[in-house]
Amino acid sequence: MEEYSILVEDLSKSFGGFTLDHISFKVPKGRIVGFIGENGAGKSTTIHLILNELKKDSGEIKIFGTDHTDCSVKEQIGVVFDECNFHDVFTAKNMEKILSGVYRSWDSSLYHQYLKRFGLPSDQPVGTFSKGMKMKLSLISALAHKPKLLILDEATSGLDPVVRDEMLDLFLEFIQEEDHSVFLSSHITSDIQKVADEVILIRQGKIIFEQLKDDLIYQYGILKCGKEKFAAVSPQDYLIHRSTNICEECLVNDKEAAKQKYPDAVVDNAALEDIMLFYSKGGESCVD
Amino acid sequence: MRGLIYKEVSVFYKSVDKKMFVIASGFTLLLFYQAGAYGGMMASVMLAMMIGAQNVMSFISDDKARWQRYQMAMPVSSFSVVASKYLSVLCTLGFGIAGSIVLNLISSICYRSFNGSVWGISVFIVVWIPLIWTGICLPCTYWFGVQSAQVMGLVFVIPLFYLVKYFEDGIGVSMMADSLAPYGLAAGAAAVVLFAVSLAVSVAGYARRK
Amino acid sequence: MEILISNSSDKPIYEQICIQVKSLIMNGTLTAGEALPSMRALARDLHISVITVQRAYEDLTRDGFIETVSGKGSFVAAQNKEFIQEEQLRIAEELLLKAAQIGRAHGIAYEKMAEILKLFYEE
Numbered sequence: 001m002e003e004y005s006i007l008v009e010d011l012s013k014s015f016g017g018f019t020l021d022h023i024s025f026k027v028p029k030g031r032i033v034g035f036i037g038e039n040g041a042g043k044s045t046t047i048h049l050i051l052n053e054l055k056k057d058s059g060e061i062k063i064f065g066t067d068h069t070d071c072s073v074k075e076q077i078g079v080v081f082d083e084c085n086f087h088d089v090f091t092a093k094n095m096e097k098i099l100s101g102v103y104r105s106w107d108s109s110l111y112h113q114y115l116k117r118f119g120l121p122s123d124q125p126v127g128t129f130s131k132g133m134k135m136k137l138s139l140i141s142a143l144a145h146k147p148k149l150l151i152l153d154e155a156t157s158g159l160d161p162v163v164r165d166e167m168l169d170l171f172l173e174f175i176q177e178e179d180h181s182v183f184l185s186s187h188i189t190s191d192i193q194k195v196a197d198e199v200i201l202i203r204q205g206k207i208i209f210e211q212l213k214d215d216l217i218y219q220y221g222i223l224k225c226g227k228e229k230f231a232a233v234s235p236q237d238y239l240i241h242r243s244t245n246i247c248e249e250c251l252v253n254d255k256e257a258a259k260q261k262y263p264d265a266v267v268d269n270a271a272l273e274d275i276m277l278f279y280s281k282g283g284e285s286c287v288d
Numbered sequence: 289m290r291g292l293i294y295k296e297v298s299v300f301y302k303s304v305d306k307k308m309f310v311i312a313s314g315f316t317l318l319l320f321y322q323a324g325a326y327g328g329m330m331a332s333v334m335l336a337m338m339i340g341a342q343n344v345m346s347f348i349s350d351d352k353a354r355w356q357r358y359q360m361a362m363p364v365s366s367f368s369v370v371a372s373k374y375l376s377v378l379c380t381l382g383f384g385i386a387g388s389i390v391l392n393l394i395s396s397i398c399y400r401s402f403n404g405s406v407w408g409i410s411v412f413i414v415v416w417i418p419l420i421w422t423g424i425c426l427p428c429t430y431w432f433g434v435q436s437a438q439v440m441g442l443v444f445v446i447p448l449f450y451l452v453k454y455f456e457d458g459i460g461v462s463m464m465a466d467s468l469a470p471y472g473l474a475a476g477a478a479a480v481v482l483f484a485v486s487l488a489v490s491v492a493g494y495a496r497r498k
Numbered sequence: 499m500e501i502l503i504s505n506s507s508d509k510p511i512y513e514q515i516c517i518q519v520k521s522l523i524m525n526g527t528l529t530a531g532e533a534l535p536s537m538r539a540l541a542r543d544l545h546i547s548v549i550t551v552q553r554a555y556e557d558l559t560r561d562g563f564i565e566t567v568s569g570k571g572s573f574v575a576a577q578n579k580e581f582i583q584e585e586q587l588r589i590a591e592e593l594l595l596k597a598a599q600i601g602r603a604h605g606i607a608y609e610k611m612a613e614i615l616k617l618f619y620e621e
Contacts (some may be wrong), residue, residue: 032547053360074363085358087349089302098298101291102362151361172542197547214550218510 002065005029005149005181006050011059013049020045020205022059027149030178032171034192034213035185036272037202038280043185046202047153051079063149075104078142082154084134086141088127092120095141103145111144118166132163139167143174150174150182156191164188168195189272193217199272201279208279213272220275221255224248225265233262240278251278289368289375292359296376300342301383303349312338320395328395332388332410333417337448339384340421341441343377347434366495370430374487377422384414412472419479420444423486430493499528499535503544511546515554516561523563523574524582534564534572561585 006027013020020042027033037043048054050061052069061068064076086095092115100106115122118136126134135155142150150171156164171182172195186192192199192213199216201208223238230241230248237258238250251270252258259267270278316334320327350356359369388410396402421444425437501518503511522528534540537555541548555572558564562581566572601611 030548048357051361053357071363071365074361077361079358079361081354081357083354085354087299087302087353087355089349090298094298098291098295101289101294102364103291168545169542172545175548176538176542178538194545195547197549212549213547214510214512214553 003029004062005064006183007060007062007065008046008050009060009062011046011049011061012057013045013054014057018042018045018205020049023202023205023207024059025200025207025210027181027183028198029181030175031197032175032182032184032195034196034199035183035202036187036189036192036199036276037185038276039187041202042205043202044153047151047183047185050151051077075145076148078145078147078150080135080138080142080150080152080155082157084126084129084138086126086134086137088125090126091124092122092126092137095126095137096144099141099145106145108144110146111140114140114144132159135159135163135167139170143170148177148180150180150184152182152184152186154186155184156186156188164191171195189276193272201276203279216272216275217270219254219256220270221252221258222268222270222274222278223250223252223255223258223262223265224268225262229262229264233265237261242278242281251275289364289372292364292369292372293376293379296346296373297379299346299349300376300380303346304342305345308338316391320398324399326395326406327399328388328392329406329410329413331391331395332384332414333448335384335387335391336414336417337421337445339380339414340418340425343380343418343422344425344429344434344437344441347429347437351434367491370487370491370494373426374422374483374490377418377426381415381418384418385411388414412476416475416479417448419483423479423482427486427489427493430490499540501540501544503546511544512550512553512557515540515544515551516557519554519558520561520563520585524585528574530574530576532574534574536571 004026006025008026009024010022011020011024012022018040023042023046035043035046045054049056050063050068051074052071063073066073090098096106096108096111100108112122114120118133118140120129120133120137120140126137129137139155156167159167168191171184174180174182184192184196196213198211199213200210223233224247225233226247227243233248233250238252240251242249251274252267255267255269258265312334316331319330319334323330364372389407392407392410421441424444425440428437428440499519499522501515503514507514509517519528519534528534534555535543537551538548541551544551555564555566559566559572563575564572565575597611600606601608
């Protein structure tokens with residue numbers, strides 16, 4: 001039985017000045033996988049390739065074990081982009097007529113339940129909705145055809161914390177089924193830190209890491225020490241180092257060990273954002 | 289696919305530009321007055337062109353909503369997407385036929401003249417012009433974008449106006465109806481063939497977008 | 499089942515869940531044979547990752563506090579006295595370690611500490 005909802009192997013794509021360079025990763029069933037990276041790192045390109053909206057140069061993409069170019073596999077995928085892609089003149093009822101005529105497994109009562117739950121009017125044109133309402137409608141429309149995989153491309157950007165929290169709740173509900181998965185690309189690392197099971201970091205078209213979120217949050221840390229003390233820090237004990245005007249900072253992947261070995265230094269917890277900044281802003285990296 | 293057909297038809301009538309509608313209505317009234325008993329037929333020509341153009345203009349709404357990328361995530365083949373558009377064009381012909389009948393009715397009542405062949409030609413025109421118009425412009429949209437289709441549309445309109453002018457100045461509108469009639473069958477067949485070939489070309493254009 | 503997670507605690511969330519479930523079992527709030535919420539349901543209610551809850555449940559199983567039946571869920575394991583005592587001894591050891599650290603750091607004599615412990619026992 002297929003254990004991955006998305007399996008990407010050696011995927012490459014070049015265009016303009018950008019290259020996605022032989023990336024590989026997996027999204028297991030039953031998991032929420034966060035896909036983080038700076039703007040322009042390749043997140044949206046990767047998602048467009050998975051959905052076959054862009055043609056890949058090389059590599060393999062499988063969705064539930066089927067090649068991604070088979071368009072029937074999209075019955076099982078619900079997609080939400082960073083903007084609601086419904087015409088301003090359409091109402092929620094219009095959208096239902098459209099989508100129920102496209103997806104075989106459209107569940108009308110589920111759609112209306114969601115509309116009611118989020119207080120979305122069914123007869124008002126989408127153009128009159130606030131951004132939060134539009135995104136909720138997009139998400140509801142993706143959920144109402146009962147997909148097994150949710151793909152979200154920056155879907156929580158630009159939303160206030162209340163709406164974001166409601167959406168994150170919906171993801172956690174969606175995952176209650178063991179064969180459902182969520183692939184969520186975002187630059188709002190706090191959202192990913194909240195709900196993701198695994199995190200994939202992409203930078204300049206390359207995958208930097210694919211880790212369990214708990215490992216990142218509980219084992220990674222930031223070691224801070226003075227410039228002189230830094231000379232005593234062995235390069236094998238950290239991943240990346242950067243200098244500020246005041247001190248030296250290192251990203252370590254075993255903060256307990258760092259605390260014990262360097263008791264004079266400060267070893268802070270590392271949030272996902274800190275880790276991403278370390279990898280993005282650079283500094284010297286040490287291959288562990 | 290029926291969902292997409294519904295969407296295309298809905299966008300067609302929901303995205304009618306109010307300003308264009310008013311201008312076109314003004315023009316139609318002018319034609320009515322000028323063309324007398326043939327007002328209904330001339331107005332049908334206007335209506336036919338509006339329907340042809342509006343079928344292409346609806347792509348602008350799609351672009352505004354960035355609908356295309358959402359559509360690409362749907363479990364529909366390139367063929368289904370394009371075929372839905374073409375089938376929706378056929379649906380819009382219904383609006384045209386209804387409109388033409390109404391216009392000719394008004395014309396007939398106002399000028400107290402009922403000419404069966406004028407009615408017949410009006411209905412033919414209101415089906416034929418949009419088929420040709422969309423047959424030429426839709427592949428342009430799928431290959432080169434809406435702007436190119438709008439330019440094509442203009443290119444198509446100009447000879448049409450000259451044709452009407454030629455008959456107006458020359459042998460008169462009444463003769464236009466009679467002289468064009470023999471070409472009807474050939475023209476009709478040509479329109480159908482063009483429409484079918486256009487569909488194939490459009491599918492190729494849409495599929496290659498990646 | 500009431501679990502309170504602290505985001506500012508030094509202890510990882512899975513450890514917090516583990517400790518709290520253990521104390522709920524030991525003080526009798528959760529009785530032997532009682533069903534625990536499913537891992538996914540608990541993750542949803544606590545707004546955390548399923549993997550975190552999975553780890554907590556694995557630790558609880560390893561330490562003998564719960565049993566997981568595939569397809570049915572997780573249940574509180576039957577407790578025997580020695581077992582509970584062992585766990586409580588572990589907790590007491592941790593506290594005694596803290597007391598010893600304080601004593602050593604501030605020059606409090608061992609005899610003074612032992613005296614105090616004796617007093618508590620005799621209360």
